[in-house]
Amino acid sequence: MSSPALPAAAPSRDRVDACPGALQTHAAADGGLARVRVPGGTLSAGQLRTLAAAARELGDGYLELTSRGNLQLRGLAPGAETSLGARLADAGLLPSDTHERVRNVLASTLSGRTGDGHLDVRPWVRDLDAGLRADPVLAGLPGRFLATLDDGRGDVAGLGGDVGLLALSPGSVALTLAGTDSGLRPRPGDAVALALAAARAFLAERAAQGSSAWRLAELTDGPARVAARLGEGRVGHHGPLVPVPSAPLTGPVGAAGQLDGRTALIGVVPLGRLTADQADLLARLAAEVQLTPWRSVVVPDLAEDAVDDAAVDLFRTGMVFDEASPWLQVTTCAGRPGCAKSLADVRADATAAVRAGTLPAGGARQHWAGCERRCGRPQGGVVDVVATPAGYRVEED
Numbered sequence: 183m184s185s186p187a188l189p190a191a192a193p194s195r196d197r198v199d200a201c202p203g204a205l206q207t208h209a210a211a212d213g214g215l216a217r218v219r220v221p222g223g224t225l226s227a228g229q230l231r232t233l234a235a236a237a238r239e240l241g242d243g244y245l246e247l248t249s250r251g252n253l254q255l256r257g258l259a260p261g262a263e264t265s266l267g268a269r270l271a272d273a274g275l276l277p278s279d280t281h282e283r284v285r286n287v288l289a290s291t292l293s294g295r296t297g298d299g300h301l302d303v304r305p306w307v308r309d310l311d312a313g314l315r316a317d318p319v320l321a322g323l324p325g326r327f328l329a330t331l332d333d334g335r336g337d338v339a340g341l342g343g344d345v346g347l348l349a350l351s352p353g354s355v356a357l358t359l360a361g362t363d364s365g366l367r368p369r370p371g372d373a374v375a376l377a378l379a380a381a382r383a384f385l386a387e388r389a390a391q392g393s394s395a396w397r398l399a400e401l402t403d404g405p406a407r408v409a410a411r412l413g414e415g416r417v418g419h420h421g422p423l424v425p426v427p428s429a430p431l432t433g434p435v436g437a438a439g440q441l442d443g444r445t446a447l448i449g450v451v452p453l454g455r456l457t458a459d460q461a462d463l464l465a466r467l468a469a470e471v472q473l474t475p476w477r478s479v480v481v482p483d484l485a486e487d488a489v490d491d492a493a494v495d496l497f498r499t500g501m502v503f504d505e506a507s508p509w510l511q512v513t514t515c516a517g518r519p520g521c522a523k524s525l526a527d528v529r530a531d532a533t534a535a536v537r538a539g540t541l542p543a544g545g546a547r548q549h550w551a552g553c554e555r556r557c558g559r560p561q562g563g564v565v566d567v568v569a570t571p572a573g574y575r576v577e578e579d
C-alpha cells in the first residue's frame with residue numbers, strides 16, 4: 183500500500199469523549215447545548231419547523247450552524263433534552279439513540295442539482311447514514327469522526343474528513359483517509375461499503391494501538407495502516423495517488439442555476455445564528471434545504487417566478503446573498519455569555535465591527551475567539567482575533 187503516512191501524533195489515551203449530541207448535552211454557561219446531526223446537511227420543511235419550535239420553546243430561539251453542516255440548540259433548561267429528544271425523534275432527526283453522535287457526514291453542496299460534480303452523492307449520504315446506524319460496532323466511533331462525500335467538485339474533500347469518498351469520474355471514486363488519497367478505487371456502487379469498512383478499520387487500528395484517538399490522523403501512521411487493513415483481500419483495485427483538493431475558503435453564495443432549469447438560492451447566515459423565524463420562513467419556501475459547512479443555507483428547486491420574492495424575503499431577515507459582504511469573512515466562537523471561559527462577547531464585538539466597517543486586518547477572513555482555544559476556527563488561512571484581558575489580539579499569518 184502506497185498511501186502516504188501523516189506525521190505520527192501522540193496517541194490520545196483515556197480521554198472522555200464528551201462531544202455533545204441531542205441526548206448527551208453539554209452544560210454551557212447559558213444552559214444546555216445540544217448538537218443535532220444532519221447527514222449531508224439536508225433538512226425537510228417539516229424538520230425545519232420542528233427545530234424552529236424547539237429553539238423557541240426549549241432553547242434561546244436560535245439554531246447555530248456548525249462547520250460540519252450540523253445544528254446546535256443552546257440555552258436548554260435542565261431536563262429539556264427529554265422533550266427535545268422526543269420532538270427530534272418524531273421528526274426523523276434522531277433515528278438512533280446509540281449512533282446519533284457519529285452521524286457526521288458532509289456532502290457536496292448542490293450535488294445532483296448542478297453540473298459541477300461527476301455524480302450525485304445524495305444516495306451515498308442515505309446509504310452511509312443507514313450503514314453507520316446498522317452496525318453496533320460503529321456506535322463506538324468518536325463524536326468527532328467525520329465522513330466527507332465529494333461528488334468531484336472538490337468542495338468538501340479537503341475539510342478534514344477521517345474517511346472520505348471523492349468522485350474522480352462518473353465511474354471511479356477515491357477513498358480518502360484523514361484527507362489523503364488512499365489509492366483505493368471503488369466503483370461508485372461499492373464506495374459506501376468501503377467507507378464503512380474504513381470506519382471499522384479505524385476502530386480496529388485504534389484498539390490495536392491501545393489508543394483512544396478521536397481522529398484517524400491522531401493514530402500512528404493512521405491512513406497507511408487503515409488502508410493496509412482494507413487492502414487485505416477486500417479491495418483489488420488501486421490507482422495512482424491524486425492530490426485531494428483544498429477546501430474553498432467560502433462556499434457558493436447567491437443564485438445557482440440547476441440542471442432541471444430551476445434555481446437554488448444560497449444565503450449566508452451571519453455568524454451561523456439562524457433564528458427560529460428564519461427556519462420557519464425556509465420551511466415555507468422549499469420542501470427541503472441543505473446546510474453547508476460555510477454557515478449558509480441552500481434553498482433549492484425554486485421556479486423562475488419565485489426566486490426574486492424568496493431572495494427578498496430571506497434578505498429582509500438578515501441572510502446575505504452578496505459574496506463581497508464582510509459577513510462572509512467573519513466567524514466566531516460562542517463567547518460570552520454562552521461560554522464561561524470567554525473573556526468577551528465576541529459575537530457582539532464582531533457584529534459591531536462588521537456594521538461599523540472596522541474589521542481588523544483589512545477585513546481579511548478572520549475568526550474571533552473568546553480565549554486561546556479558538557473553538558470553531560475554520561480550516562485554511564484565517565486571521566485570529568483572540569480576546570485577552572487587555573482587549574483583542576490580532577494574529578495574522
Ligand code: SF4
Nearest residue numbers: 515521552553556557
Ligand atoms: S474559544 Fe474559548 S471562549 Fe470561545 S467557545 Fe471555545 S472555550 Fe469558549
